[in-house]
Amino acid sequence: MPVVPGRRQRAVSATSSRSSIGSLSEPARAAWEDIIDGQHPESDIGDDPDLSRPNLARMYDYFLGGSANFEIDRRVADEAAERAPASVTFAVENRAFLRRVVRYLLDAGVDQFLDLGSGVPTAGNVHEIAHERAPWARVAYVDHEPVAVAHAERLLRDSPNVTITRADARDTATVLNAPGVAGLLDFDRPVAVLAVALLHAIPDQDDPGAMLAAYRDACCTGSAVAVSHLSGTAFTSDEQQAVRELLEATPTPVTLRDQEAIGRLLTGYRLAAPGLALLPDWRSNDESPPRHPAAHANGYAAVGWC
Numbered sequence: 001m002p003v004v005p006g007r008r009q010r011a012v013s014a015t016s017s018r019s020s021i022g023s024l025s026e027p028a029r030a031a032w033e034d035i036i037d038g039q040h041p042e043s044d045i046g047d048d049p050d051l052s053r054p055n056l057a058r059m060y061d062y063f064l065g066g067s068a069n070f071e072i073d074r075r076v077a078d079e080a081a082e083r084a085p086a087s088v089t090f091a092v093e094n095r096a097f098l099r100r101v102v103r104y105l106l107d108a109g110v111d112q113f114l115d116l117g118s119g120v121p122t123a124g125n126v127h128e129i130a131h132e133r134a135p136w137a138r139v140a141y142v143d144h145e146p147v148a149v150a151h152a153e154r155l156l157r158d159s160p161n162v163t164i165t166r167a168d169a170r171d172t173a174t175v176l177n178a179p180g181v182a183g184l185l186d187f188d189r190p191v192a193v194l195a196v197a198l199l200h201a202i203p204d205q206d207d208p209g210a211m212l213a214a215y216r217d218a219c220c221t222g223s224a225v226a227v228s229h230l231s232g233t234a235f236t237s238d239e240q241q242a243v244r245e246l247l248e249a250t251p252t253p254v255t256l257r258d259q260e261a262i263g264r265l266l267t268g269y270r271l272a273a274p275g276l277a278l279l280p281d282w283r284s285n286d287e288s289p290p291r292h293p294a295a296h297a298n299g300y301a302a303v304g305w306c
């Protein structure tokens, strides 16, 4: 890929961060080198990765045992785990929900996925789960975090029917018109929009309900949205405060919403049974059994049909 005009400044600023990558695994280091060398797709949505601040995508990767995270992410994630242990429980149970929900949607006949806030690729990515049952399934990943996107690009290089787009999910028109989305998904057929562990990163003033509605309007009848959302069910008020404080340092502070507020985001969808449930209670089964008591998972999940 050619180095595009305007990248010089970014490359220079990233060079100063080269020493920060010593602790990364080999694939994560390679992805990071791509960023530094200007090999990831040009985007107008933001700056180079900021290693002076922790980042939600990379902290989540760390909670799941991944290696695309940096010292600053690990330090804040460790502090979150210590001051509010249910933060880790959410990450683990959320990943189990992701597996269950992709299989549920495939069984319901949906074989196209728009995965918003797809994160750093880790074990059990959506396309891997989907392709176990439907090798023809199409998966368009979208994330705005440069390390997550560069890492995904490397992993997906030889994966047919899978794309990764760097974009802000709030910019619905850009996402829906991006070549990796519009060129892959057929919106005349059902599409599952995945907003899994994403909406708590969208503050009320950015209207996450309207964002979901815009995606719904782009989809035909028979399409679905799958949502999981961090809540405060397992946090004491001190823990809630600790989480808010720690995540204030990230570019995407978290909005903890209760069941009622999350339900409002899903207005206009027909919710599949069991409705908006505690994360481990959403269609738990022997294939992906919950590992924690439901209320400890600290989040809610639902599937809504268009």
Ligand SMILES: C[S@@+](CC[C@H](N)C(=O)[O-])C[C@H]1O[C@@H](n2cnc3c(N)ncnc32)[C@H](O)[C@@H]1O
Residues within 6 Å of the ligand: 056, 057, 060, 094, 095, 098, 116, 117, 118, 119, 120, 142, 143, 144, 145, 148, 167, 168, 169, 170, 195, 196, 197, 198, 201, 202, 252
């Ligand atoms: C906690 S991770 C969830 C990853 C994956 N969906 C899962 O459930 O395993 C949240 C992801 O959302 C991404 N994200 C947050 N706000 C976003 C936005 N406005 N647009 C695109 N991605 C966003 C973050 O970069 C991060 O990778």
